Amino acid sequence: MFQSKARITAIGSYVPERTLTNTDLEKLVETDDEWIVQRTGIKERRMAREDEFTSDLAYQAVRNLMERYDKSVDDVDLIIVCTMTPDFKTPSVASTLQAKLGIKNTGAFDLNTACSGFTYGLYVANGMITSGLNKKVLVVGSETLSRITDYTDRATCILFGDGAGAVLLEYDEQQPSFISSHIGSEGEGGKSLYCSNLSNMMNGEEIVDNGKFVQNGRAVYKWAVTTVPKGMKTVLQNASMELKDVDWFVPHSANLRMIESICEKSDFPLEQTLYSLVNFGNTSAATIPLSLDQGVREGKVKNGDKILLYGFGGGLAHAGLFINWTVE
Ligand SMILES: CC(C)(COP(=O)(O)OP(=O)(O)OC[C@H]1O[C@@H](n2cnc3c(N)ncnc32)[C@H](O)[C@@H]1OP(=O)(O)O)[C@@H](O)C(=O)NCCC(=O)NCCS
Structure with a gap:
């Protein structure tokens, strides 16, 4: 079996402050809290501010990881941002995040496989570290889905929200994840x-x-x-x-x-x-x-x-x- 050499060493997350409840949605489309909870289990979601983008959520998630685990990301050598809602068509969210974090010697790219993005990102990051190409990798899942949600379509607008989560992967042969x-x-x-x-x-x-x-x-x-x-x-x-x-x-x-x-x-x-x-x-x-x-x-x-x-x-x-x- 493929022997991993990568370990997850820290995790962080961030969600925007603004909440969109089922009751709020009742004012936008013909729906009700009971229907939404019964069919989906969802009670509320978070929405990014107008001036808050996927890279901002990603940055906050990484800051949260750094503070909680006392980790520096200065020597990260690869950043993978998993997203389907990038700030721009180009540059990538990963490059924007690299600049926000001030990381100097790193590769950076976005990965888009929508809702399977984060597990695909981990799959790739594990492969990069295990093959010896990278030593320290940030994998971030970040989305501002509110920007591509049709708030006139009751079958979809009840489902989606904004948020971000990040993990740090480091080379470790002894205790791979x-x-x-x-x-x-x-x-x-x-x-x-x-x-x-x-x-x-x-x-x-x-x-x-x-x-x-x-x-x-x-x-x-x-x-x-x-x-x-x-x-x-x-x-x-x-x-x-x-x-x-x-x-x-x-x-x-x-x-x-x-x-x-x-x-x-x-x-x-x-x-x-x-x-x-x-x-x-x-x-x-x-x-x-x-x-x-x-x-x-x-x-x-x-x-x-x-x-x-x-x-x-x-x-x-x-x-x-x-x-x-x-x-x-
Ligand atoms: C979206 C979802 C909740 C809809 O539930 P459903 O039972 O399949 O509902 P349907 O789309 O067949 O619609 C059933 C009825 O409910 C209505 N309806 C749809 N959304 C509604 C809402 N928010 N409130 C009230 N009624 C609603 C439909 O108009 C339809 O009415 P009709 O029978 O008079 O035509 C459900 O299909 C679902 O969750 N699918 C998976 C979606 C998902 O998770 N996507 C992301 C995957 S990564």
Whole structure:
């Protein structure tokens, strides 16, 4: 098996101050708190200020990590920002973040696999460190989804929010965090969840081209509850482990009903699942680090815990990782 040499050594997160509750949404579209909670489990989400962008959220998440773990990032040699809502088409959020942090000798790039962004980012960062190309890598999931949400569409605007989470990975042969992984992509289903940019055609079909989230909620739901349980099994098989070896399951926080269904199909207890959607909604690449950090702050996640992370969504893409939590 691929022997990792990378360890997660710190975590941090940040969410904007402004809250958008279900009651607030009742004033924008025809919906109600009961419907939203019953179908999604979401009660509120955060929204960035007009002058607050994805790089600002990412910066605050890294500052939070540095302060809590007394870490310097001056010698970071690679920054990966996982996002689908960059400040600009170019430069990348990662380069903007590098400048804000004043890091001098580092590579920086953005990675966009939507809601599986953070697990893809960790997958890449582990590979870079284990191969010897990098020694200290920042992986940040940061999104301002409020900027691409259509607040006249009640089927999507109830779901999305803004936030950021960051982890630091360092070279460590003795106590690596990464045990096994599995990634996949089914681009044929791309039109189930997309935000158009330069084209009004996808896979030979015309699509709604309004620069906002467009979704076939039922199709995404069905895809996720069949793909994720299979993927979870594959990740664990790749480690010669079973679900009973998992202390915490951290799926992408899209919808609580979806998480319940994934747990039921996998015969995994919901009580051992961490999710951030109740107060933050679906923050795409930020949900997994937000959920993990919430678990750390609440004293649930402890050193030595084995954690199964599973990101899934737009693409349609998915990525799972089985990790050992060995943060100092
Ligand atoms: C979006 C989602 C909550 C909608 O729930 P659903 O049960 O599939 O609902 P449907 O879209 O089939 O719509 C059912 C009815 O509710 C209505 N409805 C949709 N959104 C509503 C809202 N916010 N409030 C009240 N009614 C709503 C629909 O108009 C429809 O009414 P109709 O039967 O009169 O036409 C659900 O499909 C979902 O969560 N899917 C996954 C989405 C997701 O997580 N995406 C990100 C993945 S990374």
